[in-house]
Amino acid sequence: MAFDPNNKGFLSLVPFTLPLALIAPYAFVASRFRGLVWVWESGYRPFWICLAALVSLAVISAVLLHRLQKMGSTLYRVGVVIATVQTAYLAMSERRHSLLVLVFALFAAQVFLAEKIKNVLKLPFFDSRRRWWESYPKAIPGLQVEVSAENGDTMEVRLSNFGLEGCFVFSENGTIPFHPQMVRIFTGTQTLLEADVEAVERTHDGFGWGLRFSSSALEGDWSKDLQDYLGYLRRSGYEVA
Numbered sequence: 001m002a003f004d005p006n007n008k009g010f011l012s013l014v015p016f017t018l019p020l021a022l023i024a025p026y027a028f029v030a031s032r033f034r035g036l037v038w039v040w041e042s043g044y045r046p047f048w049i050c051l052a053a054l055v056s057l058a059v060i061s062a063v064l065l066h067r068l069q070k071m072g073s074t075l076y077r078v079g080v081v082i083a084t085v086q087t088a089y090l091a092m093s094e095r096r097h098s099l100l101v102l103v104f105a106l107f108a109a110q111v112f113l114a115e116k117i118k119n120v121l122k123l124p125f126f127d128s129r130r131r132w133w134e135s136y137p138k139a140i141p142g143l144q145v146e147v148s149a150e151n152g153d154t155m156e157v158r159l160s161n162f163g164l165e166g167c168f169v170f171s172e173n174g175t176i177p178f179h180p181q182m183v184r185i186f187t188g189t190q191t192l193l194e195a196d197v198e199a200v201e202r203t204h205d206g207f208g209w210g211l212r213f214s215s216s217a218l219e220g221d222w223s224k225d226l227q228d229y230l231g232y233l234r235r236s237g238y239e240v241a
Contacts, residue, residue: 182194
């Protein structure tokens with residue numbers, strides 16, 4: 001089965017690379033891990049202070065990212081800077097310029113991961129686009145949406161985010177009392193899209209669901225009218241994924 005990084009499990013694991021970004025250069029600054037032996041025996045404070053800070057940032061960032069809060073991404077980036085500054089100082093003070101290659105390789109890898117986190121948080125089934133002061137997110141105008149459960153129950157909802165990977169729906173009339181298994185997007189009597197979905201994220205109040213489209217949902221026959229309508233919204237200044 002292919003690895004899928006577009007989930008909260010991936011987001012929660014990435015911050016724990018921060019302590020490794022500090023430990024690895026100390027492990028390779030001298031043969032047989034003598035750098036780590038030295039910081040252990042000498043109690044070298046800058047290393048231990050940085051390690052404690054990075055572990056704390058990793059734990060807090062992981063919790064926030066699991067909750068899909070952008071502050072977790074910011075804290076991860078702060079940790080990347082701390083680890084890079086400390087290990088670059090190690091390489092320069094020991095005149096091990098070759099160690100800088102490892103330091104900046106780790107930095108580049110973590111910048112890549114930071115960008116990946118940013119992109120995952122923007123996925124339409126994770127991003128409801130509701131601001132903290134809003135009771136409900138703004139709906140995409142002109143579209144009607146109906147979600148269905150496995151047992152046939154249906155409920156009309158509103159669409160706040162939409163993209164190739166999925167969408168985010170919410171109800172203004174109460175909680176959505178089931179896990180949606182199918183979504184239908186329509187205008188009047190014309191169905192624009194009908195697709196199987198996986199419910200991957202539920203808002204804490206139960207009024208919204210992030211829905212991930214099945215792998216074949218948007219292949220081939222999904223209506224050109226929907227694509228044209230979303231294109232019209234983009235040209236009108238409405239942000240659509």
